[in-house]
Amino acid sequence: MTSEPFIPYGRQIIDDDDLQAVADVLQGDWLTTGPKVGEFEKAFAEYVEAPHAVAVNSGTAALHLAMLAAGVGEGDEVIVSSLTFVASANAAVYVGATVVFADIDPRTWTIDHTHVRSLVTDRTKAIVAVDYAGAPCDLGPLRDIADEFALVLIEDACHAPGAVYQGRRIGSIADFTAFSFHPVKHITTGEGGMVTTLTGEHDRALRTFRSHGIATDFRSREASGTWEYDQVALGYNYRIPDITCALGITQLGKQGAWLDRRRQIAVAYGEAFAGVPNLETQHVEDDRTSAWHLYPVRIIGENAASMRASVFSELRDQGIGVNVHYRPVYEHSYYRDRGYESGLCPNAEAVYSGLLSLPMWPGLTDSEQDRVIHALIQALVKARNGQP
Ligand SMILES: Cc1ncc(COP(=O)(O)O)c(C=O)c1O
Known part of the structure; x- marks a missing residue:
């Protein structure tokens, strides 16, 4: 804590x-x-x-x-x-x-x-x-x-x-x-x-x-x-x-400035995570501009799911409000009960197993973002080495 x-x-x-x-x-x-x-x-x-x-x-x-x-x-x-x-x-x-x-x-x-x-x-x-x-x-x-x-x-x-x-x-x-x-x-x-x-x-x-x-x-x-x-x-x-x-x-009157700030935060995350082992960021094609509602990262590797679980807990313990968006919809009980089964969408399932949404909102300060970046990189190292 x-x-x-x-x-x-x-x-x-x-x-x-x-x-x-x-x-x-x-x-x-x-x-x-x-x-x-x-x-x-x-x-x-x-x-x-x-x-x-x-x-x-x-x-x-x-x-x-x-x-x-x-x-x-x-x-x-x-x-x-x-x-x-x-x-x-x-x-x-x-x-x-x-x-x-x-x-x-x-x-x-x-x-x-x-x-x-x-x-x-x-x-x-x-x-x-x-x-x-x-x-x-x-x-x-x-x-x-x-x-x-x-x-x-x-x-x-x-x-x-x-x-x-x-x-x-x-x-x-x-x-x-x-x-x-x-x-x-x-x-x-x-x-x-x-x-x-x-x-x-x-x-x-x-x-x-x-x-x-x-x-x-x-x-x-x-x-x-x-x-x-x-x-x-x-x-x-x-x-x-x-x-x-x-x-x-x-609120709409402020959206332009808020969007600029979201984009700035996304660029800083992208630069900080380039080349970090076991970590992937969302690819945005050149012909489109994201509005960056979320900043999702994907933990990759053989033990992605367990690494994600340990990184999630570590960051939460450090007061960083990470989240996960989303479990594939058909994996929810309501849809399972109606006959949808795992395996329907392999890419969604694979990506989901390592997903983590990092703090992303216009009020996030540079120093808070630095704290998130540092904590994530440290938590990944710990998870990779299998430390609790
Ligand atoms: C992708 C997506 N679709 C639909 C909704 C539903 O929006 P609301 O919560 O305003 O009903 C949300 C909200 O979380 C969402 O993220």
């Missing part, structure tokens, strides 16, 4: 302007379904260069709405990246579809498009590609597969606001792109999310499913002086309050 201050792997930054923006809404007329929702949607759409953005109350809701608006349902298959948070796959299960897990590329740790292509059947309806740790997946070939087989391309970019693929912002490329504003993400609304989409038709469908399947909202009925509304589909209450959208707007 250490007396040094704890370094979290990620956390929110809340400034006075954030507090003031929330207080202003609390003192106003609209706590929800008011003007801040549209303002946040407009600012976010501009940021990711998407034609449409729909704000919701979580990244999970964003993924579920994308499934609904894409018309995914019973009898459909959805190909999902195996190295991700469970929500990426659960969204397909919510709508009654069958999840088919795709493996990852062993260098970039994002979905392997050649495996995706081999998994397409006449029941496939959609692909969920995940920008793992903030690194854009290879959207060009994925778009080609989607177009060739008339599939919907859904991108889980909960790690990737501000990331760029071949000169285009993530959020402006896939049919639907989902973002999360959970406190460890780039910007926060406490809980919250956003779906961006390319067409007006999909935008309307997302808005309808967001609010019970009712096509008009309370404010538009107020404006047109009518009490009439019609439920046209089975939707949900996935609305996000104005209170938290106000926070989202002020």
